[in-house]
Amino acid sequence: MIDREEVLHVARLARLALAEGEIEPMARELSAVLDHVARIGELSLDDVAPTSHVLDVTGALRADEARPCLPREVVLEQAPATDGEGFLVPSPQA
Amino acid sequence: MSGDILELSVAQAIAAIDAGELSSQEMFDFYRGRAQADVGAGGADGLNCFTWVADRAPEVGEGPLAGVPLAVKDLFCTRGVPSQSGSRILEGYRPPYTANAVQRLADAGATLLAKTNQDEFAMGSSTENSAFGPTLNPWDRARVPGGSSGGSAAAVAAGLAPWAMGTDTGGSIRQPAALCGIVGVKPTYGSISRYGMIAFASSLDQAGPLTRDVTDAALMLAQMVGRDPCDATSLALPHEITPPTAERLDGVTLGVPEELTGEGIEAGVLHAFNASLARAEELGASLREVRLPHAPHALSAYYVLAPAEASSNLARFDGVRYGFRAPDAEDLLDMYTRTRHDGFGTEVKRRIMLGTYALSSGYYDAYYGRAQRVRTKIADDFREVFASVDFIVTPSAPTVAFGLGEKTADPWAMYLNDYCTVPMSLAGIPAISIPCGLSDGLPVGLQLTGPAFSDNDLLDAAHALEHSLEFDGSAARG
Amino acid sequence: MADEGTAGTTGAAAPNGAGAALEPVIGLEIHVQLATASKMFCGCALSFGEPPNTHTCPVCLGLPGSLPVANERAVHFGLMIGLALGSQLAPRSIFHRKNYFYPDLPKGYQISQYDEPLCRGGRLGDVRIHRVHLEEDAAKLIHVGASGRIHGSDASVVDFNRGGTPLAEIVTEPDLRTAAQASEWLKLLRTTLRALGVSDVNMEEGSLRCDANISLRPAGSDTLGVKTELKNMNSFRFIERGIDAEIERQRKLLAGGCEVIQETLHFDPASGAISSLRSKEEAHDYRYFPEPDLLPVAIDEAMLAAARDALPELPAARAERLQRDLALSRESAQLLAFRGELGDYFEAALASDAEPPAPAQALANWVTGELIARLDDGADPSGSRVAPAALASLVGLVAAKKVSVGAGRQVLDTLVAEGGEDPEAIVEAEGLAAIGGEDELAQIVAAALAANADAAERVRGGNEKAIGPIVGAVMRETKGRADGAEVTRLVHAQLGI
Numbered sequence A: 001m002i003d004r005e006e007v008l009h010v011a012r013l014a015r016l017a018l019a020e021g022e023i024e025p026m027a028r029e030l031s032a033v034l035d036h037v038a039r040i041g042e043l044s045l046d047d048v049a050p051t052s053h054v055l056d057v058t059g060a061l062r063a064d065e066a067r068p069c070l071p072r073e074v075v076l077e078q079a080p081a082t083d084g085e086g087f088l089v090p091s092p093q094a
Numbered sequence B: 001m002s003g004d005i006l007e008l009s010v011a012q013a014i015a016a017i018d019a020g021e022l023s024s025q026e027m028f029d030f031y032r033g034r035a036q037a038d039v040g041a042g043g044a045d046g047l048n049c050f051t052w053v054a055d056r057a058p059e060v061g062e063g064p065l066a067g068v069p070l071a072v073k074d075l076f077c078t079r080g081v082p083s084q085s086g087s088r089i090l091e092g093y094r095p096p097y098t099a100n101a102v103q104r105l106a107d108a109g110a111t112l113l114a115k116t117n118q119d120e121f122a123m124g125s126s127t128e129n130s131a132f133g134p135t136l137n138p139w140d141r142a143r144v145p146g147g148s149s150g151g152s153a154a155a156v157a158a159g160l161a162p163w164a165m166g167t168d169t170g171g172s173i174r175q176p177a178a179l180c181g182i183v184g185v186k187p188t189y190g191s192i193s194r195y196g197m198i199a200f201a202s203s204l205d206q207a208g209p210l211t212r213d214v215t216d217a218a219l220m221l222a223q224m225v226g227r228d229p230c231d232a233t234s235l236a237l238p239h240e241i242t243p244p245t246a247e248r249l250d251g252v253t254l255g256v257p258e259e260l261t262g263e264g265i266e267a268g269v270l271h272a273f274n275a276s277l278a279r280a281e282e283l284g285a286s287l288r289e290v291r292l293p294h295a296p297h298a299l300s301a302y303y304v305l306a307p308a309e310a311s312s313n314l315a316r317f318d319g320v321r322y323g324f325r326a327p328d329a330e331d332l333l334d335m336y337t338r339t340r341h342d343g344f345g346t347e348v349k350r351r352i353m354l355g356t357y358a359l360s361s362g363y364y365d366a367y368y369g370r371a372q373r374v375r376t377k378i379a380d381d382f383r384e385v386f387a388s389v390d391f392i393v394t395p396s397a398p399t400v401a402f403g404l405g406e407k408t409a410d411p412w413a414m415y416l417n418d419y420c421t422v423p424m425s426l427a428g429i430p431a432i433s434i435p436c437g438l439s440d441g442l443p444v445g446l447q448l449t450g451p452a453f454s455d456n457d458l459l460d461a462a463h464a465l466e467h468s469l470e471f472d473g474s475a476a477r478g
Numbered sequence C: 001m002a003d004e005g006t007a008g009t010t011g012a013a014a015p016n017g018a019g020a021a022l023e024p025v026i027g028l029e030i031h032v033q034l035a036t037a038s039k040m041f042c043g044c045a046l047s048f049g050e051p052p053n054t055h056t057c058p059v060c061l062g063l064p065g066s067l068p069v070a071n072e073r074a075v076h077f078g079l080m081i082g083l084a085l086g087s088q089l090a091p092r093s094i095f096h097r098k099n100y101f102y103p104d105l106p107k108g109y110q111i112s113q114y115d116e117p118l119c120r121g122g123r124l125g126d127v128r129i130h131r132v133h134l135e136e137d138a139a140k141l142i143h144v145g146a147s148g149r150i151h152g153s154d155a156s157v158v159d160f161n162r163g164g165t166p167l168a169e170i171v172t173e174p175d176l177r178t179a180a181q182a183s184e185w186l187k188l189l190r191t192t193l194r195a196l197g198v199s200d201v202n203m204e205e206g207s208l209r210c211d212a213n214i215s216l217r218p219a220g221s222d223t224l225g226v227k228t229e230l231k232n233m234n235s236f237r238f239i240e241r242g243i244d245a246e247i248e249r250q251r252k253l254l255a256g257g258c259e260v261i262q263e264t265l266h267f268d269p270a271s272g273a274i275s276s277l278r279s280k281e282e283a284h285d286y287r288y289f290p291e292p293d294l295l296p297v298a299i300d301e302a303m304l305a306a307a308r309d310a311l312p313e314l315p316a317a318r319a320e321r322l323q324r325d326l327a328l329s330r331e332s333a334q335l336l337a338f339r340g341e342l343g344d345y346f347e348a349a350l351a352s353d354a355e356p357p358a359p360a361q362a363l364a365n366w367v368t369g370e371l372i373a374r375l376d377d378g379a380d381p382s383g384s385r386v387a388p389a390a391l392a393s394l395v396g397l398v399a400a401k402k403v404s405v406g407a408g409r410q411v412l413d414t415l416v417a418e419g420g421e422d423p424e425a426i427v428e429a430e431g432l433a434a435i436g437g438e439d440e441l442a443q444i445v446a447a448a449l450a451a452n453a454d455a456a457e458r459v460r461g462g463n464e465k466a467i468g469p470i471v472g473a474v475m476r477e478t479k480g481r482a483d484g485a486e487v488t489r490l491v492h493a494q495l496g497i
Ligand SMILES: [Mg+2]
Pocket: C031, C112, C135, C169
């Protein structure tokens, strides 16, 4: 139901590396789950509205007021790599 | 009186502290000692309930819960204390802020005792998917405690913590509570702020208490609920959570849905369940057969919606700002893909893949869009039933605690654990699991469900039933 | 589901390059940073060049467990923009997640809007608006080159100060046809947004950013060609040059029998070159879905009323009013409206009820011509020494022919240099009053004709240009106080033509 190519495409979208030996089991397990999930395809749902929020509420906006920020040493404390001012990453242009 | 402390519920312990028979310091040290012994025992002897235990008693605060030790599921952010959501990708992560629900309990005087083990990012029903090893069931160490809040459930059942906080996305409080013989509550969606809960599936995640009895559950819940301006989806319950008092169920109608009380439910579980229904009738309740025609499709919808949201919620774990980063990346793409490959466990990766697939171009309508419509039908089913009954009763889980490793090879077999709990999660309505008996020496849970905002009435009904059922959990506290 | 930016789209129907003349079709996507106090979904104050990563919090860093809450004023500003552009405002709109990985995107998704935006449709000037929606800005990624801290690769540094700044994204229909037209229209949009007070609209600082969707098609055709998206041109000049360069590039491709490929392009203003932004071409799949952490935004009557009350008169409406009510020329009306400070000065002068009265068109000409020519480039005349009432009096005197145009200019010189309330006093003090009677002027003209007999003869012979030296002589004699038109009339009369 979901083949090797699709697994690799989805893994790429999700930024997940898969070892060669992980691809086939992933395809098999996803297919098995999707087989079960596909049963909702049998229901007739044409006039049914989709639910994004289970309680029908709206709004909850925030007043435009500035609040204190985190100190930079706290911000950078947990980072794998920094230059003391910002987060270091391999350059996307590289 | 340290031998007796173990037998006290939190409500009883607070009464003892108020009466001067027990000091909060004494209580904290008692539980800290037990929790640390579990960590120290390790491997075969310990239950592996905790990912962190306080090394000293913090100063006792003031308030209705002054000095009561609190165990908290790993995925709640606790300032300066490891908050790893059971994942290698967050190993050692110490957040700069505390989750709203935890802060509310701290403001009521509770002190942080420990962080509890869980399935990675709350994805699982056995607590076997933790980067920190599986938690064992105190009723039988060869069995799982359920999940994903398995560390919290096992710790409370084993008397390693007087109570604990968990989260429930599709059953992650109720199912482990059932498998460990304790009480677990998933309140109305939105009643407890999600701010500071490391997200699994935003539209389903709800915090809640895992406790020894219904009274303690109400006690904790009363402090957790409330509108939080930092969580747009949080709301104020129309009423305060009050201590449950009911002893009878006169005039109460209980709906028994055939879809969740027959096929697929283990015989021993059904037996205990049916015996509980008889007790309910003795207490004055009337039973009515009801239909939830879309409930059998709930699991399918859930396994589209939850992974889809998760695939997006977990995109922030990219090795840039915190947590694990794979070393020696060749370039940005390599850094991303290897960080996430090495940092996430198997089940988490499977769900990220599933959710990414379900949202991807060409599949959205067939999967995500359809699942949202099934969700609508499921919520409608409940609304219809609640027009004629007060509560719905089902088993909390189809089986009792199963063996370690028994279901890890077959994802769908594992997912079926949530068969009875997922419909309520999709509908956002409150549900409680209480222990209702034993099957082959293992606890069985009974689930009571009410309409949105019926949390207090639900606790009251559960309280009446609990007293009649007289479940004895002391065996697990050893 | 369609992509959010639908301006100038369709992948099919590549125009046949050979033969038919090709017409450019241009749509714009404009990102406007909103001038709120705090970010779109958290309480961090907006950053204006502060040290990196000092304006951040758990929400805009995407820390685990943090949640967004939408900024009320950003929604208010979005509604104001929608009203100003004549859009339909959605009674209920929804935030979506746009999922993709990039180091400047802390959550791995941008909270944006998709199929239920805040505003749909509308028009500004000659250009139809497709939609306006709200979203959050990305952080800043600075390329730093080789770094010992990053293994074997060039490094970039991420600064999250800008991340989460509220943006309004305005998408036009593909109604523009030339680069100059696009740049001109964008100026109108900028003026409009500035009048609304919703943004600093500074292109150099990035608070107004413009992408262009460009395609070519046979002139007169209804179908659209394959479009390319030209990204982030950060000045009006670059927009014109960039669009022109891309039109030229596509023209050459099509003329050579090649096809235009739908892609995102970058214009390098230094070299004039256009390059593809994504070298490893990757299919986009943003996996939009409704943001579960935010509730739908319901626009109630109170919010609508607040947005309506906050609307000033907008430049386009002002130009229309000036043209309609005061019978100003289109050019004058637009100049006064699109440079609001000129319009304000003009209307203050007009309101001073000068006696004799200053005609509106004459006053407009003096404000937009004589006055600003005497001030620094772009200066606000209300900051000059010339009071609006004084200018109105002066223009009134000129209009009543009590002062000649030339003398009026001299009075204005004095007003600009020294100020003063009363131009009439200056006229008197400097002896600049127009030559009083017709007889006096007729004598001066006669003398000038006599002194320039050759010129007079040529004028009589039909050479109108030869009148110059004669009028010049009269003006010299009268120190510029004579009315030019009157002098010409007298010359003609005395020469019998
Ligand atoms: Mg955008």
